[in-house]
Amino acid sequence: MNLEADVQSKFLPVPDAVVGQRADAAISKMLGISRTQAAEMLEAGEVLRQGASVGKSDRLQATDVIEVLLVEKVSGLEVVAQDVGELKVIFQDDHIVVIDKPSGVVSHPSQGFVGPSVPGVLLARGIQLSTSGAQERQGIVQRLDVGTSGLMVLAKSERAYSVLKQAFRDRNVQKTYHALAQGHPEPLQGTIDTPIARSTKHDYKFTISPDGKPSVTHYKTIEMLPAAALLEIGLETGRTHQIRVHMSHFRHPLVGDPLYGADPKLASALGLDRQWLHAVKLGFQHPISGAELEFESEYPTDLKLALDRLREVTFRF
Incomplete structure (x- = not known):
């Protein structure tokens, strides 16, 4: 492995949703990586604040601009x-x-x-x-x-x-997701058809923009819950962060997704450290035989526990 590397920097303002949080938890949410991976970056000195390394337990402030060092091997x-x-x-x-x-x-x-x-x-x-x-x-x-x-x-x-x-x-592949969105969508089912582009303010986010790529999301409410709704979502297009951006634009961000406006208190109450979003079904023709294939996936443990808690427990957040 070639150990020579190019180092570039990414500067990230601290979103309101993670102000006051520990750096490992905040960086995890800001970059969309696990908390363990964020901690490894912090320990390696790859996250800076005003030129100084940030510790795992340091608290991020609203006025901070975090510098993340991106290391890419010359060999690719x-x-x-x-x-x-x-x-x-x-x-x-x-x-x-x-x-x-x-x-x-x-x-x-x-x-x-x-x-x-x-x-x-x-x-x-x-x-x-x-x-x-x-x-x-x-x-x-x-x-x-x-x-x-x-x-x-x-x-x-x-x-x-x-x-x-x-x-x-x-668009000949059927992609079906289940998502837990904050609030109760009105109407209960519909289509969000708005173009998506990379944000000009934060290069790790995407946003609704007339200059973006066409993006179409269909949703249907499966179950109404306290403070949230379980949705079935079908995609016609596959833009980066499409479901997260569209649901945030619809004023119903995904539970556990503070990057796009979700309430971190609700996620904390449910024990979630990532967005509640799961690709439950995938259907397509086999590329060689032409046979129709369809696969389904059960919810992973963290999403199931969060959903069960929302169904069964009354709490304040």
């Missing part, structure tokens, strides 16, 4: 073999592999993220992906946010990669 981003037991392989053959991704695992290696990646987990298990695409994205035909859990399909053969990429472009 590398896939590092690292197994994560919680990641499940649901199906595989010679052409595709379908997985159930846990929160905290990034879809592919990316600048500034030091934790495990989906290709790295599969590499550790001896599962070879297609060589199409950039080195760190080989075999990747779709992505989930690091804090989002659920179903993903990856390509193992070159033909499967080409066909699946086109299927996603043509």
Whole structure:
């Protein structure tokens, strides 16, 4: 491994939702990484405030501007073999592999993220992906946010990669999510059709913009709960942070997502340290045989516990 590196800086104002929180918890939410990964960055001196390293237990203030040092190897981003037991392989053959991704695992290696990646987990298990695409994205035909859990399909053969990429472009893949949103949406079901672009103020966020890419989200209320609603969400497009941005724009941010305006007190009361969002169903034609495939995923433990607590316990927040 080439140890020479380019170091770049990302400057992040502290969002109101994390003011006063410990640095490890705040950085985790600001960057969309696990608290353990945020702590590792802090311990490595990769997070600065006014030029000085920030400690894990330091509290962030509203006036702070945090500098995050991003280290990228000159040789490019590398896939590092690292197994994560919680990641499940649901199906595989010679052409595709379908997985159930846990929160905290990034879809592919990316600048500034030091934790495990989906290709790295599969590499550790001896599962070879297609060589199409950039080195760190080989075999990747779709992505989930690091804090989002659920179903993903990856390509193992070159033909499967080409066909699946086109299927996603043509919107021929059925992607269904369940999300817990703050408040009670009105109407109970509908479509959010607003373009999304990268924020000009914060390069780690996305926002509604007339200059953005077309983005279409369909939602339907499954269950009304105290202070929140469980929604079924279908995507026509697959923009980065699409569900999170659209629901925030709709004034119903996802529970556990302070980056897009959620109440941190509610997340704390439910024991959540990430957005309540899970990819529950994935349907598509097999890229080689043409067979119709559909897969489903159960809620992971943290989301199930939060939902059960909201159903059964009366609390103040």
